[in-house]
Amino acid sequence: MEDNKCGCEDVECMDESVKDNPNETKENKPNEDNECGCGDTEYIEKSDKGPNGDNNGCGCGCEEKEGYELEENNECRCEKESSDASEGDDGCGCGCGSVEYPDQSAIGNPEKPKFIADDKSINEFEKYAHSMGIKAVGYTQLTPELLIKDKFIQYSNVIVLTMEMSKELIGTDPSDETQELNDAHYEKLGKLTYELSDYLREKGYATEVAHPYGGIVNFSPLAQKAGMGFIGQNGLLITPESGPGQKISAIFVSIANLPVKNGNEHVWIPDYCAKCGKCIKACPEKALIEKETCCGGKEIEFIQKLCIGCSQGCNYCIGACPFDEKGYEHVKNKFDKMNAKLMKKKNKKFEIKLWYKWAKQNSPLFADLVNGSTIAISMTGNDERMILLEKKNADLKVNITNLKELENHAADLMFLMNEKDMGKLLEEDNAAKFIEYLSSGKVQIYAVINQSQLIDKGYNAFLDKLGFRLGGGGCC
Numbered sequence: 001m002e003d004n005k006c007g008c009e010d011v012e013c014m015d016e017s018v019k020d021n022p023n024e025t026k027e028n029k030p031n032e033d034n035e036c037g038c039g040d041t042e043y044i045e046k047s048d049k050g051p052n053g054d055n056n057g058c059g060c061g062c063e064e065k066e067g068y069e070l071e072e073n074n075e076c077r078c079e080k081e082s083s084d085a086s087e088g089d090d091g092c093g094c095g096c097g098s099v100e101y102p103d104q105s106a107i108g109n110p111e112k113p114k115f116i117a118d119d120k121s122i123n124e125f126e127k128y129a130h131s132m133g134i135k136a137v138g139y140t141q142l143t144p145e146l147l148i149k150d151k152f153i154q155y156s157n158v159i160v161l162t163m164e165m166s167k168e169l170i171g172t173d174p175s176d177e178t179q180e181l182n183d184a185h186y187e188k189l190g191k192l193t194y195e196l197s198d199y200l201r202e203k204g205y206a207t208e209v210a211h212p213y214g215g216i217v218n219f220s221p222l223a224q225k226a227g228m229g230f231i232g233q234n235g236l237l238i239t240p241e242s243g244p245g246q247k248i249s250a251i252f253v254s255i256a257n258l259p260v261k262n263g264n265e266h267v268w269i270p271d272y273c274a275k276c277g278k279c280i281k282a283c284p285e286k287a288l289i290e291k292e293t294c295c296g297g298k299e300i301e302f303i304q305k306l307c308i309g310c311s312q313g314c315n316y317c318i319g320a321c322p323f324d325e326k327g328y329e330h331v332k333n334k335f336d337k338m339n340a341k342l343m344k345k346k347n348k349k350f351e352i353k354l355w356y357k358w359a360k361q362n363s364p365l366f367a368d369l370v371n372g373s374t375i376a377i378s379m380t381g382n383d384e385r386m387i388l389l390e391k392k393n394a395d396l397k398v399n400i401t402n403l404k405e406l407e408n409h410a411a412d413l414m415f416l417m418n419e420k421d422m423g424k425l426l427e428e429d430n431a432a433k434f435i436e437y438l439s440s441g442k443v444q445i446y447a448v449i450n451q452s453q454l455i456d457k458g459y460n461a462f463l464d465k466l467g468f469r470l471g472g473g474g475c476c
Helices: 119-132 165-170 176-202 221-227 269-273 278-282 328-350 352-361 403-408 417-430 431-440 451-456 460-465
Strands: 134-140 159-162 207-210 246-253 286-294 298-302 374-379 385-392 394-400 415-417 444-447
Touching: 119 134, 119 159, 119 176, 134 221, 159 176, 165 176, 176 207, 176 246, 176 352, 207 451, 221 246, 269 328, 278 286, 298 431, 328 352, 352 385, 352 394, 352 417, 374 417, 385 403, 394 403, 415 417, 431 460
Parallel strands: 374 415
Antiparallel strands: 134 159, 159 246, 207 246, 286 298, 374 385, 385 394, 415 444
């Protein structure tokens, strides 16, 4: 489907009759509404979320949210500020600021470093790392957006290391003593990282260490890129091995054939975390706040200056996280079961017999359409299936098909609604309810073909029955 700005092809967008009603309450306001500064146009939102759940466009999260019991972590939200590390950085990467550590290497870099490592060498390195106390090892390529400092890094090949935080640290109330314990974790991982760097240098590879308390790279996004876990709603890495409770470091290395993973199997984590509020409630300083987006969704904002994670070792948000309390597999199983239940519920809206009944009850609306005219009905939050109503010999044929068929102009118009409103529409079985939902904006209408084609197929009369008109600001 070839879009102009608002998702329509060569046609004008919907008028005031289908725009947001300023008197709508938060409860009945449809999530698919667009208030993103798009002027007098309506368009189909395209969700393209980044690692932190940001959408393109204006950052709107306009999807329905069904209640899960969830949450997240905040291992390192930094109160300390640094002109180098904090500028332009959402968190601190972890460590807690731009601390310059002297090189603790016991072995110098080789003059002629090796660039290839066989599987045996990689396996031996991982085995050695685990024997020292490293919980997980990942591999990735360094890209500019992961750097906090404008610093030259000779090798873009990265080994990422995590070390699990102790239960003592996670379970202890914030205090100066807790902060000392927190610092000790960073120091320990830093020492292990240098020892592993020396191990690689001894094997003939060149290295450079990113100390976990330093401010060279953004560690959580780096580990996410390595496929080790995924960043939760408050910006910290959640992994199968340690949940949200880990420290992260890295080694830049000359090995060019690191076993880098393609994709990330933990991409579901933000979806779970987005429906959880435990970390927000657990934060004693209110450093995590829930805010409404411009489209009626919600997002979590982190107020760095309020966090005492790096000044007093606060880890309440980690201790309250289901990934820490119950473990990764428990949360994943629960998430999968909930998703299966929700999918089953959504699938009921795509039962073909329900739509045959609906089409029969509303057949007078479609009487003026010519044979071959086809209308798609789609549900927000469902990117797989849609209903196709096709006019054939005075009857409406109903098919359930793949949403991607719209790219092939399988339909002339598309109606878009959320799951709740689709269910109510099917229950009512009358044209009045359909027209009511259209006029209130609960059901949105988009053109897939151009205006002249719509006219040729009889859509002028069809839209007139619905209270719209082609061109002139009425519809499409």
